[in-house]
Amino acid sequence: MNNQYLNKIYQELELKNGHEVEFLQAVKEFFYGIEKYLLKNNEIEKQGIIERLVAPNRIITFQVPWVDDFGKVCVNTGYRVQFNNAIGPYKGGLRFHPSVNQSIMKFLGFEQTFKNSLTGLALGGAKGGSDFDPKNKSDQEIYRFCQSFMMELYRHIGHNVDIPAGDIGVTAKEIGYLYGTYKKITNEVTGVLTGKGLSYGGSLVRKEATGYGLCYFTLEGLKYYFNEDFNGKKVIVSGSGNVAIYTALKVVELGGIVVAMSDSNGYIYEPKGLDINHIVEIKENNKGRIKEYLNKYPKTIFNDSCFDIWQNPCDIALPCATQNELDLKSAQALIKNGCIAVCEGANMPSTIEAVNYFLENKIFYGPAKAANAGGVATSGIEMMQNSMRQSFSFDQVDNMLKDIMKEIFNNSLNAAKEMGNELDLVVGANVAAFKKISEAMLAQGV
Ligand code: NDP
Numbered sequence: 001m002n003n004q005y006l007n008k009i010y011q012e013l014e015l016k017n018g019h020e021v022e023f024l025q026a027v028k029e030f031f032y033g034i035e036k037y038l039l040k041n042n043e044i045e046k047q048g049i050i051e052r053l054v055a056p057n058r059i060i061t062f063q064v065p066w067v068d069d070f071g072k073v074c075v076n077t078g079y080r081v082q083f084n085n086a087i088g089p090y091k092g093g094l095r096f097h098p099s100v101n102q103s104i105m106k107f108l109g110f111e112q113t114f115k116n117s118l119t120g121l122a123l124g125g126a127k128g129g130s131d132f133d134p135k136n137k138s139d140q141e142i143y144r145f146c147q148s149f150m151m152e153l154y155r156h157i158g159h160n161v162d163i164p165a166g167d168i169g170v171t172a173k174e175i176g177y178l179y180g181t182y183k184k185i186t187n188e189v190t191g192v193l194t195g196k197g198l199s200y201g202g203s204l205v206r207k208e209a210t211g212y213g214l215c216y217f218t219l220e221g222l223k224y225y226f227n228e229d230f231n232g233k234k235v236i237v238s239g240s241g242n243v244a245i246y247t248a249l250k251v252v253e254l255g256g257i258v259v260a261m262s263d264s265n266g267y268i269y270e271p272k273g274l275d276i277n278h279i280v281e282i283k284e285n286n287k288g289r290i291k292e293y294l295n296k297y298p299k300t301i302f303n304d305s306c307f308d309i310w311q312n313p314c315d316i317a318l319p320c321a322t323q324n325e326l327d328l329k330s331a332q333a334l335i336k337n338g339c340i341a342v343c344e345g346a347n348m349p350s351t352i353e354a355v356n357y358f359l360e361n362k363i364f365y366g367p368a369k370a371a372n373a374g375g376v377a378t379s380g381i382e383m384m385q386n387s388m389r390q391s392f393s394f395d396q397v398d399n400m401l402k403d404i405m406k407e408i409f410n411n412s413l414n415a416a417k418e419m420g421n422e423l424d425l426v427v428g429a430n431v432a433a434f435k436k437i438s439e440a441m442l443a444q445g446v
Contacts, residue, residue, distance in 0.1 A: 003038060005045050006031045013054060020103035022323060026110050026348060027054055029355065029367075033430025036419050041438075047446070049438050056109060058082040059102070062152040064130055066145045069138055078149050080128035080156055080164075083109035086440040088122035089160055091376060093167030093195075095129035096174065104323070105129060108167075111347055112376070114433035115369040118408050121380040126162055128153070134169050146177035154182050159190040159386070165379050166195040168241065168322065172207065176200075191386030194379035203382035205397040206375075210345060211246025212398070213374015214318060215254060216405035218343040221364045222316075224413065225423070226340065230256035234271070236314040238262045238306070239321030240283045240290050243345040243372070247320050248276045260309050262321065263290040267309040269301040313337040320345030328353035335361050344368035355426065362423055370412045370429040377404045 001007050013027060038044055060080040068074055079102065082090045092112040095104075105127050113125025130149060134142050157164060166175055175195045182192055196202035205212070215230070222228045235256045237248045240263050248258045257273040263283075268274065268290055278296055282288040291302055303309075310317060310330035317339050319326050323346065331354035334342065342358055343366030344350065350358070358365040381397055392400075408429075415435075416428030 001031055001035060003031075003035050005038065006035060006050065009050055009054060017103075020106060022103045022107040022348070023110065025324075025352060026107040028352060029348075029426065030110070030114070030430055030434075033427050034434050036427065037431045037434065043442065044438060047442055049441055052441065053084060053113075053437070054110070056081050056083045056106060057085065059106075060128075060153075060156050061102070064132065064145065064148050064152070066141070066148045068141055076130045076132040076145070078128070078130045078152060079105045080153060080162070081105045081109035081126060082156070082162055083125040083127070084113040084437065085124035086437050086444065087117060088124050090126035090162035091116055091123040091165070091194075091379065092126040092128070093165045093375075094170045094174075094178075095127070095167040096132045096134050096169035097129070098131050098133045100129045100131045107323070108347055111369050113437065114430060115373045116376055117433040117436045118370055118411065118429060119373050119377040119380060119404055120407060121377065123376065123380055126164070127167075128164055129167065129170070132169075134174065139173070142174060143177050146174055147181045150178050150181035150185070153178075154185050157182075157192055159192045159383070163191065163379070163383060164193055165376070166242070170195075171242070172197055172202075191383050194382045196382070201382075201386050203378060203385055203397060204392065204394040205401060206378045206382055207242065208246040208250075209378035209401055210243045210372050210375030211248070211320070212250050213377065213401055213405045214243070214247050214320070214343060214345045214371050215250040216374065216402050217366055217371045217409050218316065218318070218341060219254065220406055220409035221341060221343065221366055221425075224409075225364045230254035230316075233257065233315040234259045234313065235316045235318060236260045236309060236312060237318045237320055237345075238267070238309050238325060238349070239319075239346065240279055241321070243375075244320035245276070245280055245283060247318055247345050248274075248279070251318070252276055256316070259314060260312050261290060262306045262309050264306055264321075265289055266291060266302055266304040267306055268293050269303070269309075269312050270297070270299075271313075274300070310334050314339055316340065317342045318345055319349035321349065322346055323348045324351050326350045326354050328357055330354060331357040335363065340364060342366070343371040345372050347372065359424060359426065364423070365425060366409075367426050367429050369433065370408050370425060373408055374401055374405055377401060
């Protein structure tokens with residue numbers, strides 16, 4: 001970083017939060033993105049906008065005690081990081097995964113602030129969750145955990161205050177338990193959570209939205225940069241959870257060939273194309289492992305290193321699993337094998353070194369905060385329906401999602417062009433998002 005103002009803030013953050021590596025990584029990427037833009041805006045420094053942006057407005061940490069099926073009391077840690085509400089109420093998912101800690105919550109809340117700004121909706125940024133692992137837990141255990149989690153969280157959220165949703169480990173089932181508990185405590189029926197079931201205020205397309213949105217965004221870039229589309233393109237989609245599955249289904253619908261998918265135990269590879277409906281059966285219906293695909297298709301290649309999925313040839317890579325799943329070695333392999341586009345479904349899946357390599361090699365790189373914003377955008381549409389006490393049809397929501405993703409691509413592209421490099425969507429997305437947030441912060445005073 002050449003900017004002294006940003007450098008000083010980063011050094012102070014490093015001194016205070018040196019152990020929060022994921023958070024520092026997200027801040028570094030953001031600083032890279034806005035560095036040039038800041039040269040033209042003295043007021044930002046005078047008003048301490050960046051210092052105020054990198055500090056969460058509020059971090060809530062709490063104990064979540066619950067009783068397992070054997071009568072044993074277990075204790076997890078719960079978090080809600082309310083990062084920034086300059087442009088609207090806090091909004092962002094809940095993640096239940098053993099790796100959850102304050103650094104991961106802060107990086108996700110920070111990213112969410114910019115992502116939400118890009119959607120064009122009036123939504124601030126937040127994130128929350130717990131180090132609870134829903135895997136191998138009975139429904140009753142998950143229910144008791146969710147009840148205990150909400151017993152504390154309910155004080156801090158509200159449909160005009162903070163509206164959580166799902167993320168890793170938080171599916172419609174967990175959202176249902178959390179919502180039911182909130183309703184019991186408050187006696188209020190509001191759209192306080194999104195990702196709800198259709199029978200009690202959920203929106204059509206919400207479960208598909210992040211994956212579909214990622215494909216709509218990628219398609220815009222393929223058209224703009226290469227005059228191309230998904231037709232006949234070989235695509236690697238990492239992960240096999242909510243985002244990955246709906247990404248893969250949409251890629252196939254758009255004429256692409258999904259050649260590899262993964263879970264944390266390994267990846268499967270089939271150059272002629274995977275049977276995505278079978279993966280849906282394994283993962284969504286039976287909660288199985290990706291390796292079980294070989295029971296039906298024994299000739300498919302299985303490799304037990306999920307990180308090596310990027311070593312296989314493809315035209316387009318769509319990382320949809322988790323943070324830092326794609327490093328420099330993976331980026332080098334992708335480009336060597338002719339990959340022309342990498343768009344991120346997961347949050348911060350590429351390391352800083354990998355991102356730099358993509359930018360140096362001038363491929364189409366769609367950063368997460370722009371490319372995966374379709375999920376939260378559709379959550380915004382769910383909130384709209386809840387307020388209106390109305391439901392939109394599948395096509396209505398899908399068309400709104402398409403428009404929003406197109407708009408996000410165009411706004412990021414235009415900002416990138418303004419900053420002098422139309423291929424640098426890291427700069428484009430960060431500048432487009434930051435402009436709106438900083439304007440709102442400047443207008444509202446200290
Ligand atoms: P899920 O829990 O539904 O799925 C996560 C998937 O990733 C699982 O298949 C998991 O496998 C797999 N996985 C985890 N670590 C690795 C790894 N190192 N290599 C390969 N696979 C791995 O989560 P989501 O699909 O909801 O979220 C995925 C990503 O997308 C996250 O980064 C999330 O923050 C982001 N995101 C999600 C949104 C949403 O609407 N859900 C919105 C925007 C972003 P296993 O079962 O073995 O753990």
